[in-house]
Amino acid sequence: QVQLQESGPGLVKPSQTLSLTCTVSGGSISSGSHYWSWMRQPAGKGLEWIGRFYGSGNTDYNPSLRSRVTISVDTSKTQFSLRLTSVTAADTAVYYCATNAADGAYFYYAMDVWGQGTTVTVSS
Amino acid sequence: DIQMTQSPSSLSVSIGDRVTITCRASQSIGSYLNWYQQKPGKAPKLLMYAVSSLQNGVPSRFSGSGSGTDFTLTISSLQSEDFATYYCQHGYSAPFTFGPGTKVQIK
Numbered sequence: 001q002v003q004l005q006e007s008g009p010g011l012v013k014p015s016q017t018l019s020l021t022c023t024v025s026g027g028s029i030s031s032g033s034h035y036w037s038w039m040r041q042p043a044g045k046g047l048e049w050i051g052r053f054y055g056s057g058n059t060d061y062n063p064s065l066r067s068r069v070t071i072s073v074d075t076s077k078t079q080f081s082l083r084l085t086s087v088t089a090a091d092t093a094v095y096y097c098a099t100n101a102a103d104g105a106y107f108y109y110a111m112d113v114w115g116q117g118t119t120v121t122v123s124s
Numbered sequence: 125d126i127q128m129t130q131s132p133s134s135l136s137v138s139i140g141d142r143v144t145i146t147c148r149a150s151q152s153i154g155s156y157l158n159w160y161q162q163k164p165g166k167a168p169k170l171l172m173y174a175v176s177s178l179q180n181g182v183p184s185r186f187s188g189s190g191s192g193t194d195f196t197l198t199i200s201s202l203q204s205e206d207f208a209t210y211y212c213q214h215g216y217s218a219p220f221t222f223g224p225g226t227k228v229q230i231k
Contacts, residue, residue, distance in 0.1 A: 039222075047160075047168065047211055047222040060218035063125065096167055102180075109215030110158040110173035117167050 002027035002101045004115035012091075012122050018084040022097030022115055029078045032056075033106055036073060036080040040093040041117075048093075053080060087122045094119050126150050126214055130223035136231040143199040145226045147212035152192045156216040159188060159197050162225075163208045172197070173215075202228070 008020035022036070029036070038050040051061035053071045061069050070083040084091060095118055098111035105112045127150040137143055147157065155175045160168040170179045175195060176188040185200040199206055207230055212223040 046225045047162075047213075049213075049220045049222065052218075052220075062219045064219075098167075104177055105170065105173050105179075108156055108158060108174045109220055110170055110179075110213075111168075112170040112173075112179060114167035114169070 002099060002113050004097050004099065004113060006095060006097050006115040006118040008095075008118060008120070010119055010121060012087055012120060013124050014088055014122055015086055018082070018087050018091060018120055018122075020082045020095055020097075020118060020120070021079050022081070024078045024080070024099075027101070029073060029080065030075050033103065034099050034101075035106065035109060035111075036071070037098045037111055038071060038082045039096045039098060039111075040091075041096070042093045050082065050084075050095075089122050092120065092122045125219055126153060126216060126221060128212055128214060128221050128223035130210075130212060130226050132226060133224065134227040134229060136229045137202055138231045139202055139204060141202045143202050143206075143228060145197045145210055145212075145228075147190075147195045147197070147223050149193045149195075149214055149216075153214045153216040155191055156214050157188075157190065157195045158213045158215055160211045160213065160222075161206075161208045162211065168211065171210075199228075 003025045005023045035052045035054045037052040068085045073080045098114045100106045129148045159172040162168040172188045209225045209227045
């Protein structure tokens with residue numbers, strides 16, 4: 001059973017770069033049948049899709065964040081990462097990594113495995 | 125980009141009530157519609173994908189219907205563990221937006 005765990009700094013200064021890692025256990029990050037995705041959720045608000053990594057280096061990003069975001073996979077460490085540059089207070093949120101474990105979920109891009117989430121605050 | 129809307133934004137219901145939540149896409153998304161349940165302080169949980177395919181372990185009181193642009197999530201008889209916020213999400217094309225959520229509260 002695939003499990004995910006986010007990690008990274010809980011506090012980032014404005015204009016700096018937010019870097020988070022999602023560690024994958026119980027499955028292969030090299031499998032071509034997974035999307036490795038990031039979402040975020042400001043306190044008291046809804047979910048925002050950030051982007052995904054899939055296949056042998058393909059990525060899709062939310063256009064609202066595209067100029068600042070990078071999602072990458074490190075197969076040797078069974079981790080995938082989120083990098084968000086030039087952060088502001090508006091980037092303060094709980095950040096979730098997620099993937100799909102079931103074939104049906106993959107085809108319809110439904111995320112059936114989530115990390116517990118990590119809170120990132122942007123403040124000086 | 126495809127925009128997702130949900131109605132109502134919140135509703136107050138009693139145990140045993142039938143609950144219907146509506147999700148609408150700004151353009152046709154075929155059957156690429158998924159539903160999630162989120163409880164306070166927890167990650168979202170996938171309930172249903174492809175409009176009406178129940179995720180493993182999800183009770184059969186949950187059902188989904190619709191196609192194209194209009195979709196519904198129905199809880200046939202609300203249980204105490206169902207009080208939560210529900211989000212729809214489309215899987216049609218990037219960006220894969222979520223609806224704003226529907227909070228189901230105790231009356």
